[in-house]
Amino acid sequence: MKLFKCNQCESEATRVVERDEICRVKGEEIVVHGAVRLCDACGERVFDRALDSAIFQEAFEIYRTRHEMMTPADIVRLREMYDMTQRSLSALLGLGEVTIHRYEKGSIPDEAHHQLLRLIRDPRNMKQVYSENRDRLSPSAQRKLEAALGTLLGEPVETFEHQLQDPVTAALYLDESAHDSAHALLRALRDIVTANGGVSTVARKAAIDSKSLTSVLSEEESRELHTLQTILDAMGLRMSFTAKSAA
Numbered sequence: 001m002k003l004f005k006c007n008q009c010e011s012e013a014t015r016v017v018e019r020d021e022i023c024r025v026k027g028e029e030i031v032v033h034g035a036v037r038l039c040d041a042c043g044e045r046v047f048d049r050a051l052d053s054a055i056f057q058e059a060f061e062i063y064r065t066r067h068e069m070m071t072p073a074d075i076v077r078l079r080e081m082y083d084m085t086q087r088s089l090s091a092l093l094g095l096g097e098v099t100i101h102r103y104e105k106g107s108i109p110d111e112a113h114h115q116l117l118r119l120i121r122d123p124r125n126m127k128q129v130y131s132e133n134r135d136r137l138s139p140s141a142q143r144k145l146e147a148a149l150g151t152l153l154g155e156p157v158e159t160f161e162h163q164l165q166d167p168v169t170a171a172l173y174l175d176e177s178a179h180d181s182a183h184a185l186l187r188a189l190r191d192i193v194t195a196n197g198g199v200s201t202v203a204r205k206a207a208i209d210s211k212s213l214t215s216v217l218s219e220e221e222s223r224e225l226h227t228l229q230t231i232l233d234a235m236g237l238r239m240s241f242t243a244k245s246a247a
């Protein structure tokens with residue numbers, strides 16, 4: 001049995017009553033009718049996690065309705081529509097890592113964040129946001145979102161693989177998932193080389209400076225990558241492997 005104790009008079013005799021409570025949400029006063037715990041001796045309000053949390057959830061709910069805001073369930077649905085994790089949606093929108101998690105748990109979104117969330121309910125807007133910020137997502141998150149957008153819009157969205165045809169852009173994808181990226185990059189480079197006459201047409205020259213990239217490749221793959229780098233140099237295409245691959 002949980003004990004409740006009055007902060008004012010230290011009495012442990014309390015009771016639960018229903019009454020109107022005034023809550024403050026984002027500077028706005030909201031009246032909620034609900035159960036609160038009071039001290040029997042002096043009548044002081046006594047903290048009760050479960051009851052007080054219910055009162056505040058109700059106040060948030062009233063605030064959301066009053067401002068026609070998306071509910072936590074709306075945000076979950078939005079995120080699932082795009083096949084995204086809480087973390088990847090936060091990243092794409094440039095929000096803090098746990099921001100979407102908090103909103104799905106019931107926190108009231110900042111107004112600017114809320115406007116952004118409303119905006120991306122339209123897949124055409126989401127596509128726009130994505131095309132401007134795609135480098136904020138890992139390659140696998142990009143592929144998932146592209147597939148979801150493709151289905152929702154009924155048209156193919158420019159894909160990750162397609163982007164990799166451009167080696168300068170490709171360097172941007174060397175993020176935290178360097179293992180996936182390194183192999184995807186290697187495949188893309190092979191295609192570029194094939195399209196330009198093959199490996200044997202170019203002399204060996206430069207070495208790749210990024211250990212963090214080559215460490216995830218086998219020795220044979222590393223050699224191939226070095227050769228491909230040489231070819232790219234000869235073609236006048238520079239690539240920075242160190243862009244985002246801090247080990």
Ligand SMILES: [Zn+2]
Binds near residue numbers: 006008039041042043
């Ligand atoms: Zn008391």
